[in-house]
Amino acid sequence: MDALISAAKHIEHYYLTGTLKGNIGLSGSVNVHGEDVMQMDQIAQEITIHYLQASGRVIHAISEEANKIIPISLDGRYFVYFDPLDGSSNVPHGLPVGFMFGVARKNLDGPEDNHLRAGKDYIAAGMFVIPTGTFTLALRDAGTWRFHLDETMEFVRPTRMNLPDEPKSWELSFNSANRLTYSKSVQDWIGQNETKYAFRYIGALAADFHRTISNGGMFMYPAIINHPDPKKNRPDGKLRLMYEAAVVALICQEAGGSAVDESGNLILEIQPKEPHQTTALYVGSKPLVENITQALMLAKSVAN
Ligand code: AHM
Ligand code: MG
Numbered sequence: 001m002d003a004l005i006s007a008a009k010h011i012e013h014y015y016l017t018g019t020l021k022g023n024i025g026l027s028g029s030v031n032v033h034g035e036d037v038m039q040m041d042q043i044a045q046e047i048t049i050h051y052l053q054a055s056g057r058v059i060h061a062i063s064e065e066a067n068k069i070i071p072i073s074l075d076g077r078y079f080v081y082f083d084p085l086d087g088s089s090n091v092p093h094g095l096p097v098g099f100m101f102g103v104a105r106k107n108l109d110g111p112e113d114n115h116l117r118a119g120k121d122y123i124a125a126g127m128f129v130i131p132t133g134t135f136t137l138a139l140r141d142a143g144t145w146r147f148h149l150d151e152t153m154e155f156v157r158p159t160r161m162n163l164p165d166e167p168k169s170w171e172l173s174f175n176s177a178n179r180l181t182y183s184k185s186v187q188d189w190i191g192q193n194e195t196k197y198a199f200r201y202i203g204a205l206a207a208d209f210h211r212t213i214s215n216g217g218m219f220m221y222p223a224i225i226n227h228p229d230p231k232k233n234r235p236d237g238k239l240r241l242m243y244e245a246a247v248v249a250l251i252c253q254e255a256g257g258s259a260v261d262e263s264g265n266l267i268l269e270i271q272p273k274e275p276h277q278t279t280a281l282y283v284g285s286k287p288l289v290e291n292i293t294q295a296l297m298l299a300k301s302v303a304n
Helices: 002-021 040-055 088-093 176-181 184-196 205-215 241-254 286-303
Strands: 058-063 078-086 097-105 122-130 134-139 143-149 155-161 171-173 217-221 258-260 281-284
Touching: 002 040, 002 078, 002 097, 002 122, 040 058, 040 078, 040 088, 040 097, 058 241, 078 088, 078 241, 088 097, 097 205, 097 241, 122 205, 122 241, 134 205, 134 241, 143 241, 171 184, 171 205, 176 184, 184 286, 205 217, 205 241, 205 281, 217 286, 241 258, 241 281, 258 286, 281 286
Parallel strands: 058 078, 171 217
Antiparallel strands: 078 097, 097 122, 122 134, 134 143, 143 155, 217 281, 258 281
8 A cells, every 4th residue: 555655746746747857748748848748647547556566565467557467576465456636637737536446356266367357256346536635545344435635745634435315415427528429328328317406527436436435426437339430439338347347336325325337337346358348337326326327227128
């Protein structure tokens, strides 16, 4: 955990100062000093790998920024799944991005060494909202906690997070520009429910979900199945199961909520088949997630 916290602080510092130093740009571009500029997500990746290696406690990592599983320390005990800079469309604007991670423990009982773990097997999951200095951490069976970075760069003031029961503060969060590409049942559900709640969308999962955990409601990234250009359909959703969806699902469960995919399966029960697989995601307050699950299941049974 120390390695992940150190990486997040380092990324936060880089994000805050990088723009001023002219160090943030598109890969292949050149900064004011005529030097090659690295993309911020590549920098964040290198920073994270550095700290994971230095800890000596991680055997393998899976990162959004690497196609293959990354071997770290042969005698490490933990698997780490992470996205070092999620929501990169916000980078050129200096707006919030996420550093998201899940941690599972290597099986010490036998030769089984499966690094592809379902979210229910994570022992911890967390998200830093960079550069706001907030960190939300779920420990399995021990709750969800939010920390704030103080002026000495320590994460302090842990507060236990519980989704509010009262719908008064609930918000919906989804990319409204995509709504006509969703299934008919999801479009209908939105039509029947959207005026009951406030709507917010920042475009970085950690930042949007940060609000969901505080205010309640639901974040969703549904399957895209009705795109006018069928090549742009995403029947399996956009978000990555292992280091995006399962991370927010565990955080949500430990705060009293739940998360499902397009078929109404619990996100935490999905056994990944490959490191970068994607899923549709509906995550937030239980009554809303249960309600949309019914709509999804009904649509499925009618279709069959
Ligand atoms: P990325 O990993 O390429 O940055 O994409 C993930 C991000 C999430 O943070 C966010 O919730 C979602 O993509 C936004 O997608 P869209 O721009 O389609 O609304
Ligand atoms: Mg991402």
